[in-house]
Amino acid sequence: MDVREFKTQIYTELATVTKALANPHRLEVIELLAQGPCSVEYIVEHTRLSMANASQHLQVLKKARLAKAEKKGRYNYYSLSNSRVYEVWKVLRELGFSQNAEIERLIRDFRNARQSLETVSLQDLQQRIENNEVLVLDVRPNEEYEEGHIPGAISIPTGQLKERIKDLPRDRQIVAYCRGPLCAMADDAVELLKQHGFESKRLEEGYPEWMLQNPGVE
Amino acid sequence: MDVREFKTQIYTELATVTKALANPHRLEVIELLAQGPCSVEYIVEHTRLSMANASQHLQVLKKARLAKAEKKGRYNYYSLSNSRVYEVWKVLRELGFSQNAEIERLIRDFRNARQSLETVSLQDLQQRIENNEVLVLDVRPNEEYEEGHIPGAISIPTGQLKERIKDLPRDRQIVAYCRGPLCAMADDAVELLKQHGFESKRLEEGYPEWMLQNPGVE
DNA sequence: ACTATAATCAATTATTATATTGAACGCTGT
């Protein structure tokens, strides 16, 4: 085969995969799928997408082999085809953060307003879990916790935190985590906890990043 | 700021960067830029792009802050804004390879035809350079070699290899490398070398991948 | 069999991306 033709074909294939990633809604959907299999309905509940539009975006991901679908009864559960997809998402996000001062500023302002600017890194957390120094709090919706969570973490979705806050211990720092660095649930949790006098920080990353570093662990 | 608005802005920014990557020509251009600063003319010579079109694609990359431009006289030299860009390119390529059997097949067939299927990994190469077991051959155009190369490598562009092949030693294996795994120059070199009775393999990766692993070294 | 629900499909419209052409700009050397 001719070299030029070979190159054209490969670059075209690679661009097709990249195009499937290059949409704000699909980036958001990928972050949701990284938490575990999701029905189309679940995606719709957690985004601003209409049913038909969400379905179409999911099909774009599926066609590019970034996601796969499994039918169970009336529901169609989509999930990422493998962890490499989230890895690319992560590297893209990091590139965006490093190139784009605007993104960095947005996050800083957002976290500043919620007193969650100071974060705990994944490495720190792992160390401090071993030393039994922290309570790890999963503030994602319960469905996502059930699909997988950091071992030892307890589940209190952000919406229920206010009423269950009295059950939390005051002798340890509370590290809240959620879907990832772009997810605001942990920030809201930290804000509420601090208002009630707890010592609390958010995990800089989220559950999918923890999964990447601890493959296979539940 | 409202959570929804915050997310929309960030995902939109990230998608903008990703869109700048999501084009076959720009992926090819990025691979060229990863070899070192290139003028628009140089890009045109090594692709199938017209002058105006190449310029436009470069401006897309620049606008997304993936590339930067430096004017020297009549020439405008473009280069990647930092190594993170190539890193993303690399992860995207690996994702493409793993998801897409078609790409894998294309490369296998291509290399099979040139007897260059068996490759040397970067790690292997580094080990064997230390043991002085191999001759490292840079078969990229001389301009790119001058911009940076693997230490100890000698430069013979593929086009000149036939006439200079008699100068090569026969006591060591020859490892040829070029711009990366999608570049065919090393494959063509290996084919020619084998025809002349040399023992030769291509480096699986290319110069940019070597650079990522050895930052700052010339 | 009938109904409600989850998801998809098909058609339309609006928006955005891409390639081409020819003209214009800016720097260099004479």
Next chain:
DNA sequence: ACAGCGTTCAATATAATAATTGATTATAGT
């Protein structure tokens, strides 16, 4: 100052992408 060259700009035509609407399909429970 001017010619030549590399590059960019502007205008245009074409193609691809995205969101919306309403209709359709498939399944579970009654």
